[in-house]
Amino acid sequence: MSEALLIVAHGxxxxxxxxxxxxxxxxxxxASGRFDEIREAYWKEEPSFRNALRTVTADEVYVVPLFVSEGYFTEQVIPRELRLDFEAADWDSDGTSADHTTLEPTDVDKRVHYCGPVGTHDAMTDVIVRxxxxxxxxxxxxAGVGLAVVGHGTKRNENSAKAIQYHADRIRDRDRFDEVRALFMDEDPEVDDVTDHFESDDxxxxPLFIADGYHTQEDIPEDMGLTDDxxxxxxxxxxxxGHDIWYAGAIGTEPLMADVVLERAADAGADVDAPETPGDGAIDSARADGD
Known part of the structure; x- marks a missing residue:
């Protein structure tokens, strides 16, 4: 039976x-050759969520949301647009533990394995370190370095902060960095006071954002005082x-993120073993190097 991967993002x-x-x-x-078919779909761009499953020829589809946290998009918008009869209770999450659920769309004859967002997967912790x-x-x-894991934060969705705190706690437990803090744009503790939260010189x-844009390239650098514009x-x-601030930009642009997508699909049952063909070295290296 053929398998497809559908990566869904905001756009x-x-x-x-x-x-x-x-x-x-x-x-x-x-390039890794692990799926018969791979497609992307977007909320604000084409190809759209609404038509995505109609363009897939495979019988089994693994849908992986390229989003940081659980909430409105992963629990309402994406399932609705893909015509999945989904309820948040289907994956019984505490806000960071959504795994996957298997559903059948109402308009196409396929089996869809709907996964939790990449941002709450345990492998994301390794991407932050990378x-x-x-x-x-x-x-x-x-050693001698502080790490700030930054999220948007919003009173409208408590899970937004939960995802950031979850990974900050996991990294802190590894005792690799001298200090680890979860900071936010729109709630306390705020990233614009970044130097108030660290004693480390470096x-x-x-920032746990999927793409570089206004928030990561203007708001956060300006809030921290890296630049006036x-x-x-x-x-x-x-x-x-008195601190050297090493600002990394959006986490979603890190190549190791492809490995998190792969892990989400694998957790849902996808056959992701590497084929005996060249071209999959990048993903294999990412999997081997993850902490």
Whole structure:
């Protein structure tokens, strides 16, 4: 029986970079040859959620949301647009533990394995650490360094903060970094006071956003004082209040994210064993290097 992977992301009519992570990770997974078919679909771009399953020829479809947290999009918008008879209780989550559920769409003859978002998967913790390594160009970064895991935060969705705190706690438990804090744009503790939360001279700031855009390239750098105008860029690191701030940009652009997508599908039962063909080295390396 053929298997397809459908990566669903937000997209944007205004930000051309919004769909880049989904496209890049889909391309990396296509090169691995692990699925018969891989497609992307978007809420704010084409191809749209609504028509996505109609374009898939495979009988079994693994739907992986490229979103940071559980909530409105993963529990209402995506299932509705894909015509899945889904209830949040189907995966009995505490806000960070959504796994997968198997459903049949009302308009196409397929079996859909609907997965929780990539942002709450345990493998995302490894991506955050990798992001810190990438921005500092130091595979051993940690000793003497503070790490800020940054999320949007919103009073409208408590799960938004839960996902950020979950990974901050997991990294803190590893005792790799001297300090680990969860900070937010729109709730306390706020990222604009980043230096108030750390004693370490070096602080790595990793925002849990899927794509680089207004928030990650302008709001957060300006809030932290890296620059007066994010459109003109900023130095990495930037010296602020006696600290070197290493700002990493959106987590979703990290190549290791493709591995999290793969893990989500594997958890739902996808056959992701590497085929005996060339072209899958990038994904295999990511899986081997994950903490």
């Amino acid at each position: 944007s009519h205004l930000n051309p970079q919004s769909s880049t992570p989904a496209q890049d990770h889909a391309d990396a997974l296509r 992001r810190a390594e990438t921005v500092t160009s130091n595979d051993d970064v940690g 602080v790595v700031v990793v 994010g459109r003109g860029g900023y130095e990495v690191p930037t010296r602020i209040d």
